[in-house]
Amino acid sequence: MxxxxxxxxxxxxxxxxxxxxxxxxxxxxxxxxxxxxxxxxxxxxxxxxxxxxxxxAGLGAMPSLVRAQGAPGATIRVASSVPAATIDPVTIADAGGLLIMQQVAEFLCVDGPDRGRKPALAESWKPNDNGSVWTFKLRKGVKFHSGGEMKADDVVASIDRIADPANSSNALSVFTGILSKGASKKVDDYTVEFHLDAPNGNFPYMVSSDNYNAVIVPASYKGDYEKSFDGTGPFKIDKYTPKVGASFVRNEGYWGEKALPE
Structure with missing residues (x-):
């Protein structure tokens, strides 16, 4: 072309x-x-x-994605390793716990085509001229399972928790030297600024699904995630029994496409 x-x-x-x-x-x-x-x-x-x-530029249009379909009324059953520790979004690091958390909680952005980032809880993001401040615009109308709307206070609190060395989050291996506690700033209810320790062009990856601790939970979270599993994801927890298993129901108030099966 x-x-x-x-x-x-x-x-x-x-x-x-x-x-x-x-x-x-x-x-x-x-x-x-x-x-x-x-x-x-x-x-x-x-x-x-x-x-x-x-x-x-003569390279052709971007390919479209085909969405899989499920059978009406079906139940999905998945075998998984047992969570190795209490499920806490701040410190979680094992496959079994991550599989459960990823059904109920979400990120600002996620993996997209060709390793780019795709909007999720954030609709858009943009750096300043030198990449030292990143501004994220949040999606409006997103509800936590508990009923409250996700806003900038929740994002700031969630990212501050994992940027705080006192919480020993695995995310510190990503944030150290790049984002410090207190550097996430609320501009308004639907806008958050991240003031970096140094310019970084890859920052969106650090608050995306590439950084599994960067899920957004309510600002009121006190470290008792297994009591509520409160998130914005397409599924809600129905029952969780440590060392045994978990069951989920579809989040009918989900902001995006309803989760399969129909």
Whole structure:
């Protein structure tokens, strides 16, 4: 496919120097399509815009994803290892506990096509000019299983917990030297700023599903997660018996597509 320089010029007019540098790299062949989508999503470029740029650069449209279907009224049964310790989003590190937590709790963003980030509890994110401050816009109307709306206070408290050395979170291996306790700031109910210790272009990965401790739970969380399993995920806990198993029901108030099976 040939390049559409007119469209590329129109797109470039409203982009930052950092974004235009990335676009130039794609057009010149110095940046692969895969790396362009990955780094572009980190800079906050939406998937439709990324697709428009790759098309204008002569690389074709982004592929669509096919969603699997389930049988009406069916039950999903999954064998899993037993959680090795109390399930706590701040310190959890074992496969059995993570499998349970990931049904009920969510991240600001998640893995997307070509290793980019896809919006989840955050609708968008964008760095300042040097990548030392990242601003995340939160999705409105997202409800915790307990009924309260997820807002900036919950995000700030959740990230502060895992950035606090006193809590011994596994996330410290990711955050040390990059994000300190108290550096997550509420701008308004649906906007959070992260003020980094040093500029970092990969920060969205650190508050995404790549960092399994970075789930968002209510600001009121006191370390008793197994009593409530309160989150925003597509499933709610129905019954949990340590060392035995867990059962879930669909979250009918989920903000996204209803979980399968129908």
């Amino acid at each position: 040939s390049k559409n320089y007119r469209i590329l010029d129109l797109i470039r007019r409203n982009r930052s120097p950092l974004e235009n540098h990335l676009i130039d790299g794609l057009v010149d062949g110095r940046v692969s399509r895969r790396d362009f989508i990955r780094h572009g999503s980190l800079l906050g470029l939406s998937l439709p815009l990324l697709g428009g740029i790759t098309t204008a």
